[in-house]
Amino acid sequence: MKSCLATLAILFSSPFSSAQDSIPVQFHQETDTLVKQRFIDRYENVFMTKVPTRHMFKAAAVGSEVQGAGINLGYEYKLMPAVSVEASVYAQLSRFNSSLANEFIHLDTKRVDIWGSAKLRWYYRMNKRIKKGLNANNFSGGYLALAYEQPLRRDNVFGTKRIGGFSLLYGFQSRFFNHGFIDFALGIY
Numbered sequence: 001m002k003s004c005l006a007t008l009a010i011l012f013s014s015p016f017s018s019a020q021d022s023i024p025v026q027f028h029q030e031t032d033t034l035v036k037q038r039f040i041d042r043y044e045n046v047f048m049t050k051v052p053t054r055h056m057f058k059a060a061a062v063g064s065e066v067q068g069a070g071i072n073l074g075y076e077y078k079l080m081p082a083v084s085v086e087a088s089v090y091a092q093l094s095r096f097n098s099s100l101a102n103e104f105i106h107l108d109t110k111r112v113d114i115w116g117s118a119k120l121r122w123y124y125r126m127n128k129r130i131k132k133g134l135n136a137n138n139f140s141g142g143y144l145a146l147a148y149e150q151p152l153r154r155d156n157v158f159g160t161k162r163i164g165g166f167s168l169l170y171g172f173q174s175r176f177f178n179h180g181f182i183d184f185a186l187g188i189y
Contacts, residue, residue, distance in 0.1 A: 048175040053138040054078050058088065058181060066189065068095040069103055074117075081137045082126040086119040089152075110155060117149035119169070138175060145169040145185070165189070 044050050058074040067090070074088025092113040093103040121143045129135035150164035171185030 046177065047140060048138065048177070049134070049140050050136045051138060051175070052136040053175065056139055056175075056181065058086075060183075062090065063098075068092045069098050070094070076121075076139060078137065078139070081130055082123045084121045084123070084139065086117075086121065088117050088119075090115040090117065090149075112153075113151060113155055114153040115149050115164070116152045117147055119145045119147040121145045121173075139181065140174045142172050143170075145171065147187070 055075065055077045058072070058076065060072045060074075061070075062072050063069045070090055070092040072088055072090045074086055076084050076086040078084045092115060093107065095113075122145070123139075123141045123143045126135060126137075126141050129141065130137060135141065145168070147167045147169055148164070149167070167187045167189045169185045169187040171183060171187075173181060173183040176182050
């Protein structure tokens with residue numbers, strides 16, 4: 001019994017004696033060395049709304065009932081955050097809205113019309129969107145435009161009476177990834 005009591009006394013006394021710790025605890029803070037990061041969501045990544053752009057080269061396949069089928073090459077430059085100018089050349093392969101592949105297969109260079117055009121665009125919500133931090137100074141947003149187009153070389157095989165002139169446009173343009181763009185417009189020709 002004495003050995004049992006001695007064992008119990010040793011067992012109960014050892015936790016109290018081992019809990020005596022004299023090491024002090026110290027706290028300190030380190031300054032952050034990481035650069036502040038800005039995370040881009042999927043919409044910004046696809047449409048490049050927060051990437052500033054001052055100029056843009058454009059190449060597009062065009063098909064419409066008004067302009068026919070062809071290829072458009074252009075250059076747009078920002079004068080101010082909400083105003084840009086564009087100059088472009090349009091090679092009209094057909095006066096009809098047909099497939100470009102078919103037009104290239106049956107290409108007759110004597111029947112290709114060449115048009116030159118200039119546009120003055122006003123991105124009417126751009127300044128407000130830049131102030132709110134929703135947009136950078138680029139070519140994304142709704143716009144109103146005044147355009148002028150003039151035939152540089154015409155083929156009169158079909159005898160159309162369409163000549164150059166002014167037009168008013170209402171549209172939306174957006175960048176698409178790093179090198180693309182989307183442009184939808186309605187106009188009065």
